[in-house]
Amino acid sequence: MKLSLRVNGRDVTGDVEGRTLLVDFLRNDLRLTGTHVGCDTSQCGACTVHVDGKLVKSCTMFAVEADGAEVATIEGAAAPDGTLSVIQQAFQDHHGLQCGYCTPGMVMTAASLLRENPKPTEHEVRQYLEGNICRCTGYHNIVKAIMAASGQEMPAMAAE
């Protein structure tokens, strides 16, 4: 099945099977391998991208359903000259990643949160991340990074 869409501001076309998942089209056909497959069961959020500005798990959406859509992936987050986005820079500054596998999904989710809610509370950040699983960091530094990216000071956390 033919499809055409915009990915990170670039027009692309593809020819996929009905069963092709959006994440497989991004990774295998477009070679945009920043979007990861963690669980493949829509639990972990490593595959999270934006479709028409909305956060979705690209392992739980068929590629043909993105026909005509605007898709944003982690590859589009940084500026063309490589300057990291505010969120990416905050993840680096606050050590918001260890192995990095979940990070693309975390950054895309954080971007969606801050667009909907530019000054979230710590609780709101944690609640918004409930579909993104990180097995390394214990989430503290991810939450810190997102709070910093929103321009807010992070109060000391109880678990520290």
Add this chain to the structure above:
Amino acid sequence: MYAFEIERPTTLDAAKAAIAAGGQALSGGQTLIPTLKARLAMPETLVSLHGIADLKGIGTDGAGRICVKGATVHKTVADETAERFPALSYLASRIGDPAVRNRGTIGGSLANNDPSACYPAVALATGATICTDRRDIAADDYFQGMFTTALDEGEIVTEVKFPVPQAAAYEKFIQPASRFPLVAVFVARFADGVRVAITGASESGVFRWTAAEEALTATFSPDAVAGLQVDPDGMIGDLHGTKEYRAHLCNIMTKRAVQHAS
């Protein structure tokens, strides 16, 4: 995943024709796609309802009911019912996670009737009407057990009409790994009585706790259900909680819902 075709009709009539020809309706896919991956279902053709504009949106009818079209995603329900029916908005805002709420639909949830899904609780507690491409079905007749509904093969949920209670609340005890309710209770107080629907708890799926309804209709207070207990026999017992634990939670979550009802 095994090979299948996807059709993307833009009208309900075209979707009905494709489903009549043997296709399986695909709404948000947040349950169906994992089901296909596990090969628990293997339709040869999927019929995506996503492109049908007439199946999306929220309105109000002459009776003051909130009418949600079948392919409306949870996020839209959460955003657009906050003032008119806060308990429905809250329920929709806590299904799954933000990404799931941008894809998952009310019609898909009700057609699947997962025994731990959230929407069956509000539909049954408010006495909602589930409208399909063929007929209107009262919630009391619609839910017929775990993953079982009154829907016939290929029938599509086109709209759900919710009477708005005077006061209501949804209290969900979350199972943190799946984010489904371990037990959740929707309490709805109407002029002519109180209705209590419980999801997540029973092996028969969502159910009305009639003893609590009678007690709360007489006295709308958390204390009214203090002496009542759901029979553990027939509750779900698994590694997340025993039958007795779920029966206990039915009482606790009902009390909390009454306390928070507004």
